[in-house]
Amino acid sequence: xxxxxxxxxxxxxxxxxxxxxxxxxxxxxxxxxxxxxxxxxxxxxxxxxxxxxxxxxxxxxxxxxxxxxxxxxxxxxxxxxxxxxxxxxxxxxxxxxxxxxxxxxxxxxxxxxxxxxxxxxxxxxxxxxxxxxxxxxxxxxxxxxxxxxxxxxxxxxxxxxxxxxxxxxxxxxxxxxxxxxxxxxxxxxxxxxxxxxxxxxxxxxxxxxxxxxxxxxxxxxxxxxxxxxxxxxxxxxxxxxxxxxxxxxxxxxxxxxxxxxxxxxxxxxxxxxxxxxxxxxxxxxxxxxxxxxxxxxxxxxxxxxxxxxxxxxxxxxxxxxxxxxxxxxxxxxxxxxxxxxxxxxxxxxxxxxxxxxxxxxxxxxxxxxxxxxxxxxxxxxxxxxxxxxxxxxxxxxxxxxxxxxxxxxxxxxxxxxxxxxxxxxxxxxxxxxxxxxxxxxxxxxxxxxxxxxxxxxxxxxxxxxxxxxxxxxxxxxxxxxxxxxxx
Amino acid sequence: xxxxxxxxxxxxxxxxxxxxxxxxxxxxxxxxxxxxxxxxxxxxxxxxxxxxxxxxxxxxxxxxxxxxxxxxxxxxxxxxxxxxxxxxxxxxxxxxxxxxxxxxxxxxxxxxxxxxxxxxxxxxxxxxxxxxxxxxxxxxxxxxxxxxxxxxxxxxxxxxxxxxxxxxxxxxxxxxxxxxxxxxxxxxxxxxxxxxxxxxxxxxxxxxxxxxxxxxxxxxxxxxxxxxxxxxxxxxxxxxxxxxxxxxxxxxxxxxxxxxxxxxxxxxxxxxxxxxxxxxxxxxxxxxxxxxxxxxxxxxxxxxxxxxxxxxxxxxxxxxxxxxxxxxxxxxxxxxxxxxxxxxxxxxxxxxxxxxxxxxxxxxxxxxxxxxxxxxxxxxxxxxxxxxxxxxxxxxxxxxxxxxxxxxxxxxxxxxxxxxxxxxxxxxxxxxxxxxxxxxxxxxxxxxxxxxxxxxxxxxxxxxxxxxxxxxxxxxx
Numbered sequence: 001x002x003x004x005x006x007x008x009x010x011x012x013x014x015x016x017x018x019x020x021x022x023x024x025x026x027x028x029x030x031x032x033x034x035x036x037x038x039x040x041x042x043x044x045x046x047x048x049x050x051x052x053x054x055x056x057x058x059x060x061x062x063x064x065x066x067x068x069x070x071x072x073x074x075x076x077x078x079x080x081x082x083x084x085x086x087x088x089x090x091x092x093x094x095x096x097x098x099x100x101x102x103x104x105x106x107x108x109x110x111x112x113x114x115x116x117x118x119x120x121x122x123x124x125x126x127x128x129x130x131x132x133x134x135x136x137x138x139x140x141x142x143x144x145x146x147x148x149x150x151x152x153x154x155x156x157x158x159x160x161x162x163x164x165x166x167x168x169x170x171x172x173x174x175x176x177x178x179x180x181x182x183x184x185x186x187x188x189x190x191x192x193x194x195x196x197x198x199x200x201x202x203x204x205x206x207x208x209x210x211x212x213x214x215x216x217x218x219x220x221x222x223x224x225x226x227x228x229x230x231x232x233x234x235x236x237x238x239x240x241x242x243x244x245x246x247x248x249x250x251x252x253x254x255x256x257x258x259x260x261x262x263x264x265x266x267x268x269x270x271x272x273x274x275x276x277x278x279x280x281x282x283x284x285x286x287x288x289x290x291x292x293x294x295x296x297x298x299x300x301x302x303x304x305x306x307x308x309x310x311x312x313x314x315x316x317x318x319x320x321x322x323x324x325x326x327x328x329x330x331x332x333x334x335x336x337x338x339x340x341x342x343x344x345x346x347x348x349x350x351x352x353x354x355x356x357x358x359x360x361x362x363x364x365x366x367x368x369x370x371x372x373x374x375x376x377x378x379x380x381x382x383x384x385x386x387x388x389x390x391x392x393x394x395x396x397x398x399x400x401x402x403x404x405x406x407x408x409x410x411x412x413x414x415x416x417x418x419x420x421x422x423x424x425x426x427x428x429x430x431x432x433x434x435x436x437x438x439x440x441x442x443x444x445x446x447x448x449x450x451x452x453x454x455x456x457x458x459x460x461x462x463x464x465x466x467x468x469x470x471x472x473x474x475x476x477x478x479x480x481x482x483x484x485x486x487x
Numbered sequence: 488x489x490x491x492x493x494x495x496x497x498x499x500x501x502x503x504x505x506x507x508x509x510x511x512x513x514x515x516x517x518x519x520x521x522x523x524x525x526x527x528x529x530x531x532x533x534x535x536x537x538x539x540x541x542x543x544x545x546x547x548x549x550x551x552x553x554x555x556x557x558x559x560x561x562x563x564x565x566x567x568x569x570x571x572x573x574x575x576x577x578x579x580x581x582x583x584x585x586x587x588x589x590x591x592x593x594x595x596x597x598x599x600x601x602x603x604x605x606x607x608x609x610x611x612x613x614x615x616x617x618x619x620x621x622x623x624x625x626x627x628x629x630x631x632x633x634x635x636x637x638x639x640x641x642x643x644x645x646x647x648x649x650x651x652x653x654x655x656x657x658x659x660x661x662x663x664x665x666x667x668x669x670x671x672x673x674x675x676x677x678x679x680x681x682x683x684x685x686x687x688x689x690x691x692x693x694x695x696x697x698x699x700x701x702x703x704x705x706x707x708x709x710x711x712x713x714x715x716x717x718x719x720x721x722x723x724x725x726x727x728x729x730x731x732x733x734x735x736x737x738x739x740x741x742x743x744x745x746x747x748x749x750x751x752x753x754x755x756x757x758x759x760x761x762x763x764x765x766x767x768x769x770x771x772x773x774x775x776x777x778x779x780x781x782x783x784x785x786x787x788x789x790x791x792x793x794x795x796x797x798x799x800x801x802x803x804x805x806x807x808x809x810x811x812x813x814x815x816x817x818x819x820x821x822x823x824x825x826x827x828x829x830x831x832x833x834x835x836x837x838x839x840x841x842x843x844x845x846x847x848x849x850x851x852x853x854x855x856x857x858x859x860x861x862x863x864x865x866x867x868x869x870x871x872x873x874x875x876x877x878x879x880x881x882x883x884x885x886x887x888x889x890x891x892x893x894x895x896x897x898x899x900x901x902x903x904x905x906x907x908x909x910x911x912x913x914x915x916x917x918x919x920x921x922x923x924x925x926x927x928x929x930x931x932x933x934x935x936x937x938x939x940x941x942x943x944x945x946x947x948x949x950x951x952x953x954x955x956x957x958x959x960x961x962x963x964x
Contacts, residue, residue, distance in 0.1 A: 070954045136868040143867065146907070150915045158915055162907065169903055173896035176877070180884045180892070 004051075005061050005077040005127045008044050008087065009137075011037055012094075012119035019112045027108045031101065034112040038095040038119065045091035052084050054473050057481035059129065059194065067133070073191055076130040081478025082260045082330065083126045085471055086253055089337045090126060093249040094119050096453050097242035100345055103352055104152055104240060111152060114144040115242075122250050126257065131179045131191040135172070138218075141251065142168055145243070153238035160231075160238035167231040171221035178214035181207075182266070193262065197485070200266040212270035215263050222255030225315065226284045229308050236304035241348025244300065248307050249341035253333050256314050260330070260482070264318075268486050272321070279319035279406050285312025286416035294423040299350070299357040302427060303343045306383065309416060310336045310395075316413055317398030321486065325401020326479045327472055332394030334471055335382075335464065339391055342379045342457040346372070349450055350431075353442055359427060364436030368443040373432045375446070375454050380424040382461045385417055390464035497545035497556055497608075500535040500564070501601050507531025508597035515590010525579040528593040532575060532600065536568045548610070552672045555610035558960035559746075562811060563607035563738045566818050570730045571600035573822040573935055578723040580929040581829050583633060592632065599625045599727065606735045612661045612671040615739055619657065619699060622732060623650045630720040630728070642719025649712040650702065657699025663692035673747045684751045693752060696743060703736030704792050707766040717785035722832065725781065726825030729788045730818045737795060737814060745802050759800030764894055767793025771901045780828055780838045783905060784821075787864060790902060791817055794879055794895060801882045801891075804961060809878035811957045816875040816946060820864050823939030827857035830932050840909065845918030852933060854913045856940035863943040865906040866899045871946035 015037030019030045052060060059078030067075040079087060104111050121144065124137030142165055150161035183189050186199040200208065221228045232252075236244050264271045289309030296302035310332065317329030349372065350365075351357055366373035382389035385396075395417065403410040446454075464471055495502075511528055518524070545556050554560075574596060578584070584592060599622060606618035627650065631643020665671055667683045683689045701709040717725040744755055770790030777783035795817060798810025828838070830853045835842050847854040863872035876899060883892040946953060 068949075068951060068954070070951065070958065136873075139868045139873075143862065147914065150911065158911060161915075162904070162911070165907060166900060166904060170897075170900045173900055174893075177880060177884065177889065177892045177896055180877075180881045181889065183881070184885050 003063050004044055004048055005063055005079065008041055008048070008091070009077070009120055009124045009127060011041050011044070012116035012123070016113045016116035016120075019109060019116070022109070024109055030108055030112045034098050034101070034116060035095075037116065038091070038098045041119070041123070042091045042095045045088045048079065049084060049088055049474070052079070052474065054081070055477055056080075057477050062129075067130075071132070071191075072189055073132045074130045075133060076192065077127045077133075078129050079127055081475040082482070083257065084474050085330070085334050086126050086250075086257060086337075087123065089253070089334055090119075090122050090250050092456070093245055093337060093341045094122075096341065096345070096456070097245040097249075099449070099453050100245070100348065101242045102449075103242070103348060107151060111148070114147050118144040118148065118246065122246075122254070125254055129193045131183065131193055131196075133191075134193065135176060135179060138172060138175075138254070139169075141254070142172075145247075145251070148243045149235055149239045152240040152243070155238075156234070157238045160234040163231050164235040167221055167228070168218075171218040171228075174214045175218035178211045181211060181214075193266075197265045201268050205269055208267045208270045209273065212263060212267040212274065215258065215267075216274075219255040219258040219263060220281075222258070223252060223311050223315070224255070224308065225281050225311075226288050226308065229285075229289075232308060233301050233304045236307070236344075237298060237300045241344060241351070244344040244348070245341045248304070248344055249337040252307060252311060253337060256311065256318070256329065256333050259318055260326075265482060265485055271486065275319045275321050276406065278315055279402060279409055282312045282315030282319055282402075283409055283413045285309060285315055286413045287312075287419070290416045290419035290423065294419060294426070296423075297359050299347050299359050299427070299431075300344070301357075302359070302423065303340065303347060306343075306420065306423070307336070307340055309420060310340070310383075312413070312416065313395050313398040316402040316410065320398070320401035320405045321483075322401050322404055323479055323483055324397055324404065326482065327475060328394055328397025328399070328401050330475045330479070331390075331464075331468060331471055332398055335390040335394040335461075338457050338460050338464075339379060339383045342375075342454060342461075343383060345450075345453060345457075346376050346379060349446065353444065359430045362431040363434040364432070365443055366432040367436055369445045371446045371451065375451075375458065376432065377428060378458055379461070380428055382465070384421045384424040388462075388465050390461045390468070393465060393468040494545060494549035494554070497542045497549050497554070499542050500539045500568070501604050503535040503538060504531055504597050504601045504604070507534075508594050508601065511590050511597060512594040513590070515588060515594070522579065524589050524593050525575055528597055529572060529575045529579075531597060532568055532572045536565075536572070539564060539568065548674070549608075552674065553611045553614045554605070554608040555673075556608065558963045559738065559741060560608035562957070562960055563734055564604050566734055566815060567600060567603045567607060567731055570727065570734070570818050570822060571596070571603075573826070573939070574723050574727045574731070576931045576935045577726060577822070577826045577829055578721075579931040580833070581721065581723050582833050583636075584721060595625050595629055595632075596723075596727070599629070599731065603731050603735050607738050609739075610673050610742070612664060612673065612676075612743075615743070616654070616658055616661055618735075619654055619703070619739070622703075622735065623654060626650070626724075626728060626732065629724045630716050632721050632724065636719070638719035639721065640719075642716045645712050646716045646720075653699045653702035653709060656695045660692040660695030660698075663688050663695070667692070673742060677747050677749075680748055681751045684748075684753075690754075693744070693748065697740075700736050700739045700743070701762070704733050704740065704796065705789050706762055706792055706796060707769045707789065710766070710770075710789050713789055714782045714785040717788075718779060718781045718838075722781070722825055722829045725785075726822055729785075729825070730821050733788070733792060733795075734814060734818065737799070737810070740796070740799055741807070741810070745799055745807070749802070756800055756802065759802075760797060760888070760891055763793045763797040763800050764891070765793075766790070766796060767895070767898045771898050771905075774905045775901070777905070778840050780831075780840055780843070780909070783840070783909070784824060784828065787902070787905070788821060790898065791821070791864065793898075794876060797891065797895065798879055798882060801886050801888065803882060803886050805878070805885050806882040808957055808961060809875070809882045811960070812878050812950075812953060813875040815953060815957075816863075816871040816943070819939045819942050819946075820860050820872055823860040823936055823943075824857065824864065826932050826935040826939070827853055827860065830929055830936070831857075833929065833932075840912055842919075843909065843912040844916035846913040848918050853936060856936040858910045858913065859940040859943060860936075861906040861909055863947070865903045867903070869944070869947045871943040871950070874947055874950055 062078040121140035128134040146165045293305035314329045317325040382391045385392045602621040609615045627647040630646045633639035705713040774786035798806045863870035866872045866876040880892045
């Protein structure tokens with residue numbers, strides 16, 4: 001059988017090696033190699049989605065072989081309904097962000113090597129089913145990300161890169177201790193994520209709580225859950241545009257995916273115990289993120305805080321512990337990746353022209369940039385949850401799910417939608433309308449390539465908005481399977 | 488008598504080294520062409536390494552029980568030869584050596600290697616003391632080797648004063664043990680030590696012995712000399728002290744405290760884990776402040792010693808395995824890192840961290856390999872340093888000492904800050920001032936860097952060979 005998952009994971013690494021061998025001057029060729037390899041990954045991921053059998057709870061496209069037999073470490077890859085849409089999301093954003101990497105003007109060779117290394121790390125995290133392998137991929141994301149923010153970022157890049165690195169590392173090392181504890185709790189010792197749940201769910205309750213919290217530390221920082229979110233605005237603001245897209249679109253999903261794949265199935269008792277706390281954290285994320293986003297004058301920072309707010313809906317859906325909520329959370333993860341990816345691209349396009357992100361310095365851009373105005377309005381509407389676009393469906397399902405479990409809490413969280421609408425419309429007003437900006441000449445409208453990178457994302461927003469079933473059908477069986485295990 | 492003749496075959500690798508050491512000394516009188524003498528010394532180490540496997544065939548107790556031919560001695564001798572080879576290779580391109588007495592330099596280097604190898608097999612407290620002293624004596628000379636450099640002289644003096652006091656204490660401890668038991672042979676002590684452990688003198692003796700060994704491993708609070716000596720000593724020597732001497736210090740600790748007194752020394756796990764925790768924490772916290780790269784690496788080696796020592800403190804089979812694996816990986820990481828310091832120092836004439844700005848632009852190969860080594864020291868996957876830490880943490884968790892595991896991981900996050908800070912200067916900053924042309928290609932140094940960095944990468948993903956080797960050793964021992 002064609003090892004499609006291995007190809008998905010290691011094709012970018014191969015691309016990185018090719019770029020490594022190219023001479024420094026051949027910038028165009030390097031971009032070409034990176035684009036081709038990420039396009040190939042995208043095509044492979046489509047092939048994966050098409051070949052995915054939707055009615056099955058088991059892992060599909062499984063690849064198993066022993067890796068370090070002395071420790072019972074396996075090379076074990078597979079996808080199920082929880083991960084398949086995220087694999088597609090990673091491939092799609094990976095390709096689009098690579099296409100948008102024209103704004104990288106120096107040290108392109110290193111950039112494309114690190115970028116593809118990052119792709120390998122992210123893809124590997126979503127498909128690894130062996131804890132050891134998972135941890136290696138999980139941490140592999142950090143090193144390229146550090147350089148990508150630190151070399152090509154904004155003025156405070158070094159601070160932001162180091163903060164990102166240390167924050168996420170601090171969480172993941174606690175996860176490492178938990179992984180090792182889980183490993184020793186099984187006889188024979190095992191790193192198998194799927195089989196371990198039979199062992200871990202029978203552990204003493206206090207130990208389960210402890211292990212869940214250790215995993216929680218890693219995932220909460222990645223999501224990020226208030227109050228562990230402070231690395232996010234810095235990292236997002238300083239990162240170059242394509243990397244912001246990846247950060248918001250894919251990296252944040254790693255944390256939420258961790259809850260679905262590890263936190264909940266391995267420690268069901270702890271999940272039930274903490275579900276209300278998670279819901280409260282979700283509420284805080286939604287409201288806090290939205291309020292802070294409202295106050296921002298930096299365009300990118302506003303989008304960064306809107307991510308915090310949107311990830312709150314994912315948490316609410318997760319805490320609901322029912323099918324609607326889980327479906328909503330998973331769908332919201334996908335949607336947020338698509339919408340925020342597009343938003344960061346749009347911010348980047350504006351920044352390339354204006355060299356500022358200060359919302360108060362724009363104004364009246366709908367005049368010189370009608371196409372840009374269309375896309376910005378469109379994506380903002382999707383993000384604030386306009387029915388008919390994808391953002392609405394995910395948020396609605398998450399809230400509907402959590403309403404069944406926590407009424408008052410959900411009612412308060414729903415206020416977040418109003419604030420979200422408030423800050424997005426306020427942003428549109430400041431950027432697109434009102435008196436025209438000081439120098440309208442520099443605001444040339446979008447070029448064909450820019451439109452080409454945005455269009456696929458907007459099409460997905462409409463399609464998922466009207467027919468959410470295209471995504472939901474992939475995850476439905478897996479969600480049912482997870483719920484059956486939890487109850 | 489036959490026993491002694493068998494013993495000679497065991498010492499064959501050491502004998503080769505002695506032969507080559509004398510050759511270096513004589514040759515140095517006639518010529519001072521560094522490449523030749525250095526290559527000659529390297530040849531000696533290579534031949535010694537080739538003859539090493541044959542020496543394992545000799546009997547177990549040799550020279551009236553002074554030396555032992557057990558799996559641990561095999562392991563440590565192998566590591567020491569690798570380290571000695573790497574030390575010679577980085578010395579070959581080290582420019583600050585006195586051209587005039589290179590023969591002496593390599594003579595001393597090989598002498599240290601011989602002493603280290605003997606120490607690794609020592610199975611009698613007297614032999615341990617003698618080999619400890621013979622390592623120390625040559626080390627004092629080597630630390631102060633750059634006679635015209637005031638820092639080097641200070642290093643030699645400091646090393647000597649601290650060393651003399653702590654080995655003196657060890658000798659006092661050994662004499663107490665002799666007074667209590669009437670024997671210095673470790674196998675004999677194993678049988679009898681349960682009778683004396685209740686005596687206060689026994690506890691005192693062990694503490695005193697620990698001082699000398701802890702000094703060699705630079706465990707806190709016996710670490711004061713480390714940064715000054717590493718900063719002042721010729722860099723290849725600092726590398727050798729940081730790896731070779733530590734290996735032997737740890738070998739002594741393993742032999743005396745774990746294998747000999749082991750179960751009878753009840754406070755060992757607590758005492759040792761406290762020492763390990765203090766060592767790693769203090770090393771890491773102090774390293775955060777450093778601006779001189781050699782001093783920073785010195786504190787980093789202190790922290791690393793803490794992690795390694797934790798394996799001994801846990802002292803379960805898993806702990807010993809983790810300890811040996813870590814020691815092996817540490818030897819590779821640290822030799823490579825000091826090699827990088829030499830390259831950078833050769834081309835920049837500085838060890839200050841801020842002068843490393845934009846070093847990536849000048850010498851990408853060095854910068855990238857150095858970064859790999861630093862990330863491995865920091866314990867990030869997929870490098871060997873991660874696996875090493877992983878095993879230590881696993882040993883702690885398996886022994887139900889999860890708190891220790893937590894302390895290790897928190898320490899490793901702190902450590903990432905200062906390792907990554909070096910990377911930050913090399914990669915993220917633009918070169919300051921006039922960009923000096925890249926120095927001439929330093930073949931041996933680059934070779935060392937590439938070998939160690941590649942080894943770290945490969946061992947991180949395919950540790951099978953080393954793991955299998957260590958597991959076999961433990962099964963035999």
